Amino acid sequence: MTLVTHTSIAALNICFYGAGSMAEAIARGLISQELIAADRISMLNRSNAERLTELSSKYGVRTVLQGENNEHFLRNADIIFLAMKPKDAAEAIASIRPLISSGQLIVSVIAGLSIGSIELLLGAKLPIVRSMPNTSSTIGLGATGISYSEAVSSEQRAIAEAIFQSIGINAVVDEPLQESVTGISGSGPAYVYFFMEAMMKAATELGLDDNVARDLVVQTVLGAAEMVRTTGEDPAELRRKVTSPNGTTQAAIELMTERGLQDSIIAGAKRSAERAGEIGAAIERNISE
Structure with a gap:
């Protein structure tokens, strides 16, 4: 990682929409690799205050428990990680549409959810990173497949890859191959x-x-x-x-x-890869209904 990339990340605000194990793994990697201070990371979920208390206490990240609201975190984030469960994705992403601006980088870790679906839900051709990390990311030995929308700049690409390098290795692939990544390293x-x-x-x-x-x-x-x-x-x-x-x-x-x-x-x-496609298709059907 270049000094420029490291400096660029350190100056950002990062918000995780979804506070499950993958969001925690990425946040921990960023903090442990000293890419960013914990107080520049916010984590939010819909209702699990106990989970937010745990994350805030363990890592020093910001949550609504410190007095700021989710809208503030989302509006002020330079990078927003979409880390909710696939079944909740369409509704959750659509709900934050009014809070998203063109200068923000959107990073999805949701299995099966295409860049096109995210653009549709957010109503714009934004800089979007689609990623497929695996559970070994929790110990810094993850393998992540990464794909980019056309709006992602070269600097944003470098930042995204540096973030995922903090939890393991990554491979940049054309988006149609994300299902293959799921079948091999995801599962x-x-x-x-x-x-x-x-x-x-x-x-x-x-x-x-x-x-x-x-x-x-x-x-x-x-x-x-x-x-x-x-x-x-x-x-x-x-x-x-x-x-x-x-x-x-x-x-x-x-x-x-x-x-x-x-x-x-x-x-x-191959069946895992096929199932990833089925999950994505189900999300897309849900969007179009």
């Missing part, structure tokens, strides 16, 4: 957890203690991911290196292949 952590569940179950069925099973599986997955990252080698090549002819690993891989593990993972990722 991806759950696939890995599902695999780990099966590994742990196998370990206990093989007689290992639950705690030992957990430690071995966690370290095995962590080590394998780090091997791919640090060596730069293709996972298929690393797999071949550990798979001796007629050995134990080959026996396992052959059975997993026979039972369709790889095909199931590919089909599942």
Whole structure:
């Protein structure tokens, strides 16, 4: 990140409309990476005062509990993060339409919601960033897909990418590929957890203690991911290196292949991407009604 970008972010006011786990992860990344002071971040939701109290106490961000109202936060924000649940998105975004101005950058972290839908709800061709972070963002190891509307300036692009770099890595993709990002990295952590569940179950069925099973599986997955990252080698090549002819690993891989593990993972990722499109279509239908 350039000094200019860092300075640019530090001078901004950022408002999160929605105060769930993803909003918290991004706010925490910004604060922990010292990109912006906590008192320049505001977080709001519709009714959960307990959640706002928690966030204010934990990070020092501003909420309505300090005496300012949501309208003030939204009008005075340079960047507004749309972080509400998809089912609430259309109504919530339409409700803030009178408060939004052309100079603000709108960043959506709502699965399935297109840039065109956001423009329709806000009634203008604004600078809009559509993003798809994943839950690993909460520990600074997220993977985020980013797409831009035509109105986003080069400086705004740099700021958006710096923000998401504070919680992991990001990839800029054409908007039609956002569903693909959802199918791979958005839902991806759950696939890995599902695999780990099966590994742990196998370990206990093989007689290992639950705690030992957990430690071995966690370290095995962590080590394998780090091997791919640090060596730069293709996972298929690393797999071949550990798979001796007629050995134990080959026996396992052959059975997993026979039972369709790889095909199931590919089909599942594609179904996740397809479902993301369905969710977006449902939101769009809701807008047009």
